[in-house]
Amino acid sequence: MEKNGIVISDSALRKGAEKGMDAFLQVFIDAYLKVMEGEGFDAEKMHRLNGWQHALLSYHFFRQEVLEGGFVQLIQNGFGPYIYDNPFAKAMRLMGLKEFAKMIYATKEIYDEHRADLEKDCTEEEFMAMYEQYEAFDDFEDEFISEEEEITEQIARYVDGHIGDFAEISQDDGE
Template sequence: METSKIEIKDEVLRQGAEEGMDEFIKVFTDKYLEVTGGVINAETMPLLNGYQHSLLGYHFFREEINEGGFIQLIQNGYGPYLFDNPFAKSMRLFGAKEFSKLIYTAKKIYDENRADLEKDCDDEEFMAMYEQYEVFDELEEQFMDMEELVTAQIAEYVDNNIEQFAEIVE
């Protein structure tokens, strides 16, 4: 299976850009979710290139952190996708240097506690993890403080390197 040709209509992209940087990025990530069926696994990984995976990784990161923090992100299975791939390095290359440092810090905690963080657990055990891993709280707060800037930096990178993320068609 080879990388899919990701095509985005110019009109859709312009509309997203007019609505703001979040919507601009969403135009791309929605297309990636459509192509992968919303599932990232051994079958769907080859459908996207590294740039596209990095942008999709940011989508998942934001969604999970804003909803339930690192514990939810990891329990929902995104730990390997974000921490075992060069996601942090990509974010640095995309211009989000402080965010990249935050990811590396989270990765260190993840790597040291991976088996425990990824274990199957019931609701009670899941909620207990938030107390057990309060070390993530500060990182989540830092992300909340930098989210708007990070999103702007990533949107700018995508805009300046659009050919890496999709082919824009009429």
């Protein structure tokens, strides 16, 4: 029986784990994106993943966007609602990442207060100006960048310890 359609082969998981925590998590992310048919999300597709799977996928997008361009980029690229309107912070807290969860709640306050402005369509120049306008995100970005490796490692350990919540692992011939 498939768990929300997410089945990962044992050999793919072992290969990912051998390459490190990022590759281990990426095996799950790739499976989720395939089931979600790429990176586009709509209400029809949301049920294809369970809450834990959405939490891991949320972390993937959060990490990717914040490391590349900060919270302004995360929000401008349309991930604000996926991160802040879902129980992502609660899931991180349940994984034992209390300080990271507090950061998400704190940045949600900024997001909620300025949501319309942060999500509006804008020119490249207006987008760049948002970095100065929303300097309140700066300390949180610095904090995440300095702690990202530890956060990712703790998430990988949690996933490994609760693997059934994230996918069904199929036995294979050890390809």
